[in-house]
Structures are given as C-alpha cells and as structure tokens.
Amino acid sequence: MSTTTNQPLTKTLATGGPDQVRILLGVRDANLRLLQQAFPVRIVAREGKLSVTGEADDVEKASAVIERLLAQVKRKKTLTDRDVAEALRAAADRAAAFTEETEAPRAPAAPSAVRSGFPISPRSRGQARYLSAIDENDLVFCAGPAGSGKTYLAVAMALHALKTERVRKIVLVRPAVEAGEKLGFLPGDMLAKVNPFLRPLLDALRDMLDFEQVQRYMEHDVIEIVPLAFMRGRTLNETFMILDEAQNTTVTQMKMFLTRMGTDSKIVVTGDETQNDLPASVTSGLNDAMKRLKNVPGTACVNLDGNDIVRHRLVREIVKAYDDRPHSVEK
Structure with a gap:
C-alpha cells in the first residue's frame, strides 16, 4: 500500500531585475517579512528572480500578491507601506469573502478595468x-x-x-x-x-x-x-x-x-x-x-x-x- 505526501511546490516569478526586487522586499526586507507572516511560504530572491515555496494553495495566493506588487513597482518605481497593506488586505478579503454563497448576492463579472x-x-x-x-x-x-x-x-x-x-x-x-x-x-x-x-x-x-x-x-x-x-x-x-x-x-x-x-x-x-x-x-x-x-x-x-x-x-x-x-x- 503506497502513501502520498504533499510535496512542497516552488514557483519562480520573473521580475524586472534586481532593482525591482529590492523595492519589493522593502527596507531591511520589511515587506518580505510581512509577506511571509501573511502566507506560510518561503520567499527567496536570487539573481533578479523570486522563488516562492510552500503548499500549492499558499504559493498561488502569495504569488498573486507578489505579482500585484511587482506591477505597482514597475509602474510607479516605488512601493509604499499602504500598497503592501492594501494588497495583503485584498488577498485576505478574497479568501474570506462569500463563504456562505447562498447569502451573498451574485456579482457581475469583475470589471475589465x-x-x-x-x-x-x-x-x-x-x-x-x-x-x-x-x-x-x-x-x-x-x-x-x-x-x-x-x-x-x-x-x-x-x-x-x-x-x-x-x-x-x-x-x-x-x-x-x-x-x-x-x-x-x-x-x-x-x-x-x-x-x-x-x-x-x-x-x-x-x-x-x-x-x-x-x-x-x-x-x-x-x-x-x-x-x-x-x-x-x-x-x-x-x-x-x-x-x-x-x-x-x-x-x-x-x-x-x-x-x-x-x-x-x-x-x-x-x-x-x-x-x-x-x-x-x-x-x-x-x-x-x-x-x-x-x-x-x-x-x-x-x-x-x-x-x-x-x-x-x-x-x-x-x-x-x-x-x-x-x-x-x-x-
């Protein structure tokens, strides 16, 4: 009888280079610590790339937040505490939203904006x-x-x-x-x-x-x-x-x-x-x-x-x- 174990998943995210990674991680890696507190994953920066390791669901959630923040860094060349807090809050809201589907009204498809x-x-x-x-x-x-x-x-x-x-x-x-x-x-x-x-x-x-x-x-x-x-x-x-x-x-x-x-x-x-x-x-x-x-x-x-x-x-x-x-x- 064979048993299966949940193998950690590693996802590699492309970035715009070391400068964007530095902005994303924050001063003294403050943003990195916030990300790893919010998600049970390990995030490693190496040669201008980011790798996210953990359970598949956690990796996907953390990666979505990181990609959102990287898009902001690319557009604004900076990242504020508010940007990070809003991205983490949005992820938490999506995870908690509509858990009781019968009580929640049906929303239209997300706007394309x-x-x-x-x-x-x-x-x-x-x-x-x-x-x-x-x-x-x-x-x-x-x-x-x-x-x-x-x-x-x-x-x-x-x-x-x-x-x-x-x-x-x-x-x-x-x-x-x-x-x-x-x-x-x-x-x-x-x-x-x-x-x-x-x-x-x-x-x-x-x-x-x-x-x-x-x-x-x-x-x-x-x-x-x-x-x-x-x-x-x-x-x-x-x-x-x-x-x-x-x-x-x-x-x-x-x-x-x-x-x-x-x-x-x-x-x-x-x-x-x-x-x-x-x-x-x-x-x-x-x-x-x-x-x-x-x-x-x-x-x-x-x-x-x-x-x-x-x-x-x-x-x-x-x-x-x-x-x-x-x-x-x-x-």
Missing part, C-alpha cells in the same frame, strides 16, 4: 450588491461612508462599459460646493478654481489607466470631467454618467442632472449624507431622490456601511466614532 495590473473586484458583500445593481439597472443611487468604494467602483464599471462598447462616453460630475474656503479666494480662472473639486475623480481614473491613456481619452472627449453646473441643457446618449458627492446637490440640481440621461445611457449617483456641506435649511438632492425614485423600475438604491470600508483600517474606526456621537460639539 485594472488597478496597477490587478483586476478590480468587490471586496465586501455590500460592494457586490452595488456592482450587481449597476450591471442590472440604468439608474443607481449609492449612499455610504468614506472609503466604501462608492466612486471608485462606479468609475471601474464605467471603464468596463466603455471597453465593452456598451457606451461611447464617460462623464464624471461633481457639485462645486464650498466647504469652509470660498472659491473666490482661490487663485486662477474658473477652471483652476473648480479643479480641486474634480481632482478625486481624476485620481480614480489615473489609478486604473496610465497617464497617456487618460490624456488621450480626455483630448478626444471620450472621458469628460465637469462641474455639475456645466451639465444644464445637455442630453447625453450612450453615456455612462457618474455624479459624485451628490449629498451636496439641491433637489433642483438633482432633477436637472438626472434628466440629462439620453438613450442607452446609464447614471450612477454616489454620496455620503454625513458629509453634507449644504446649509441646514436646504434638502439634500441625494436623500430626496432616493426616496422619490426607489420604486421606479430600472432604478436601484444601495446603502453601504462601515463593513464596506476598504481604506486604511483606521478609517472604519474614525467613521464609527463620528457616527456614535454625531452631534458632539467642540468646547
């Missing part, structure tokens, strides 16, 4: 519901806390729709609402003044596409980033529109934006009611629209919460602390 060479996919059940809603409806509202992926995933789905030729154009919109600093005090012309409000949308794009591709899309009017006020009077066909920071729209502004939808278009509206910068007497257009339109066919309303936050681990604690004492006043 990639971040640093790594496919973008939902990292919580709430995010899976959100992507499914976008896939299945033409108008989606998403409310949730900072860091829950509202805007990021919407941009990923917009790029996915563009690449699969479901739309011809992407329009990213934000209201230019002042939060403590008056626009008139900022230097430059009007475009320079509104640029800070639109910057988060551009950052999301540049995280998924290389700089030249973003520039090319914008120069050819395939991707447009505009303040909400510039949307009045337009009708957009075959367009994926995203309205970000929608809690800072009025009811009238929201109606104006929603009625820009033309044939074969899709709209995603995102916001966080806890970060409302409107005067106390003004009703938020996001809250109003979600109540008015929640039962309209082809429309979906998704609420994300602290469990969907995927930024630094402290963001969940910060959001929770403010939610627990929403009316505290500094003395």
Whole structure:
C-alpha cells in the first residue's frame, strides 16, 4: 500500500531585475517579512528572480500578491507601506469573502478595468450588491461612508462599459460646493478654481489607466470631467454618467442632472449624507431622490456601511466614532 505526501511546490516569478526586487522586499526586507507572516511560504530572491515555496494553495495566493506588487513597482518605481497593506488586505478579503454563497448576492463579472495590473473586484458583500445593481439597472443611487468604494467602483464599471462598447462616453460630475474656503479666494480662472473639486475623480481614473491613456481619452472627449453646473441643457446618449458627492446637490440640481440621461445611457449617483456641506435649511438632492425614485423600475438604491470600508483600517474606526456621537460639539 503506497502513501502520498504533499510535496512542497516552488514557483519562480520573473521580475524586472534586481532593482525591482529590492523595492519589493522593502527596507531591511520589511515587506518580505510581512509577506511571509501573511502566507506560510518561503520567499527567496536570487539573481533578479523570486522563488516562492510552500503548499500549492499558499504559493498561488502569495504569488498573486507578489505579482500585484511587482506591477505597482514597475509602474510607479516605488512601493509604499499602504500598497503592501492594501494588497495583503485584498488577498485576505478574497479568501474570506462569500463563504456562505447562498447569502451573498451574485456579482457581475469583475470589471475589465485594472488597478496597477490587478483586476478590480468587490471586496465586501455590500460592494457586490452595488456592482450587481449597476450591471442590472440604468439608474443607481449609492449612499455610504468614506472609503466604501462608492466612486471608485462606479468609475471601474464605467471603464468596463466603455471597453465593452456598451457606451461611447464617460462623464464624471461633481457639485462645486464650498466647504469652509470660498472659491473666490482661490487663485486662477474658473477652471483652476473648480479643479480641486474634480481632482478625486481624476485620481480614480489615473489609478486604473496610465497617464497617456487618460490624456488621450480626455483630448478626444471620450472621458469628460465637469462641474455639475456645466451639465444644464445637455442630453447625453450612450453615456455612462457618474455624479459624485451628490449629498451636496439641491433637489433642483438633482432633477436637472438626472434628466440629462439620453438613450442607452446609464447614471450612477454616489454620496455620503454625513458629509453634507449644504446649509441646514436646504434638502439634500441625494436623500430626496432616493426616496422619490426607489420604486421606479430600472432604478436601484444601495446603502453601504462601515463593513464596506476598504481604506486604511483606521478609517472604519474614525467613521464609527463620528457616527456614535454625531452631534458632539467642540468646547
């Protein structure tokens, strides 16, 4: 009678050379230690190559994280602590996600947009519901806390729709609402003044596409980033529109934006009611629209919460602390 033993598997990963390996491993091999703490594998660097040894499943998981980090090193020529922590957290989330398949909503295929060479996919059940809603409806509202992926995933789905030729154009919109600093005090012309409000949308794009591709899309009017006020009077066909920071729209502004939808278009509206910068007497257009339109066919309303936050681990604690004492006043 023969017995079988699980033989260790060794996988060799190609790199861009010793310099990329040095950046990947980190100062005094700090990143290497984190990788080996996260996965029961042995990682050896030799002659510009990496070998990963361990049980087959562990080797594949560790290799996927290393390849993601190597792609970031190749693109950015650097690697931050945040990059490493996010890659390890993403791997842990994928391992733990959807263990109870009957409770988890069915998510659409992962968007073809990639971040640093790594496919973008939902990292919580709430995010899976959100992507499914976008896939299945033409108008989606998403409310949730900072860091829950509202805007990021919407941009990923917009790029996915563009690449699969479901739309011809992407329009990213934000209201230019002042939060403590008056626009008139900022230097430059009007475009320079509104640029800070639109910057988060551009950052999301540049995280998924290389700089030249973003520039090319914008120069050819395939991707447009505009303040909400510039949307009045337009009708957009075959367009994926995203309205970000929608809690800072009025009811009238929201109606104006929603009625820009033309044939074969899709709209995603995102916001966080806890970060409302409107005067106390003004009703938020996001809250109003979600109540008015929640039962309209082809429309979906998704609420994300602290469990969907995927930024630094402290963001969940910060959001929770403010939610627990929403009316505290500094003395």
